[in-house]
Amino acid sequence: xKFKEVFSLFLDALYPPRCLFCGTxxxxxxxxxxxxxxxxxxxxxxxxxxxxxxxQDEKIECKVIxxxxxxxxxxxxDFKFHDKPENSSFFxxxxxxxxxxxxxxxxxxxxxxxxxSRERRKERGxxxxxxxxxxxxxxxxxxxxxxxxxxxxxxxxxKLSAKDRKENVIDVYExxxxxxxxxKTVLLIDDIVTTGYTLAECAKxxxxxxxxxxxxxxxxxxxxxxxxxDH
Numbered sequence: 001x002k003f004k005e006v007f008s009l010f011l012d013a014l015y016p017p018r019c020l021f022c023g024t025x026x027x028x029x030x031x032x033x034x035x036x037x038x039x040x041x042x043x044x045x046x047x048x049x050x051x052x053x054x055x056q057d058e059k060i061e062c063k064v065i066x067x068x069x070x071x072x073x074x075x076x077x078d079f080k081f082h083d084k085p086e087n088s089s090f091f092x093x094x095x096x097x098x099x100x101x102x103x104x105x106x107x108x109x110x111x112x113x114x115x116x117s118r119e120r121r122k123e124r125g126x127x128x129x130x131x132x133x134x135x136x137x138x139x140x141x142x143x144x145x146x147x148x149x150x151x152x153x154x155x156x157x158x159k160l161s162a163k164d165r166k167e168n169v170i171d172v173y174e175x176x177x178x179x180x181x182x183x184k185t186v187l188l189i190d191d192i193v194t195t196g197y198t199l200a201e202c203a204k205x206x207x208x209x210x211x212x213x214x215x216x217x218x219x220x221x222x223x224x225x226x227x228x229x230d231h
Contacts, residue, residue, distance in 0.1 A: 065094050
């Protein structure tokens with residue numbers, strides 16, 4: 001047995017792997033326990049998001065891999081707020097299995113992510129959607145290009161009603177690296193899609209910069225009434 005294999009067994013004995021969703025000790029090489037696998041099946045679904053003016057007659061596709069509940073919700077909250085950036089690798093693997101296969105017929109030129117404000121990035125130490133996008137890039141023959149920035153620090157979406165969420169993201173984002181966007185097909189990554197307003201506003205900004213097509217992907221969906229999802 002090679003040294004690396006012995007050392008790996010030693011680490012597993014000292015720090016046994018735990019289920020990402022519930023924390024139960026699991027077998028080496030596994031990421032989830034059997035119960036969490038059963039309770040959190042992958043969705044392989046699309047949500048269609050209506051774009052704001054002047055593109056209100058168009059909609060973009062957003063692939064989602066989980067419902068935002070149970071262990072998925074806890075793992076995302078840990079990833080987003082409790083300093084667990086390592087969770088990005090698991091979610092990117094799942095996204096690669098489902099999302100990239102579905103978008104295989106598209107010629108995706110590059111991947112980008114929904115930005116967060118400088119203040120929130122400094123507070124968290126990272127942008128969770130960007131980490132997810134960069135992990136996905138590692139698994140595919142693609143590149144990551146930062147295309148969007150927040151030009152103002154708006155309220156956190158998850159604390160607002162559906163109506164307020166729509167108004168909260170209007171004119172919040174601006175394009176960077178605009179010369180790389182023209183005529184390109186862009187995959188836009190976010191962590192959770194609820195009303196779809198954030199992704200819609202980001203996609204609108206990319207289209208205004210000359211993007212040919214924008215498609216989206218998120219870890220989980222938690223749809224609410226009165227949103228601009230095309231049900």
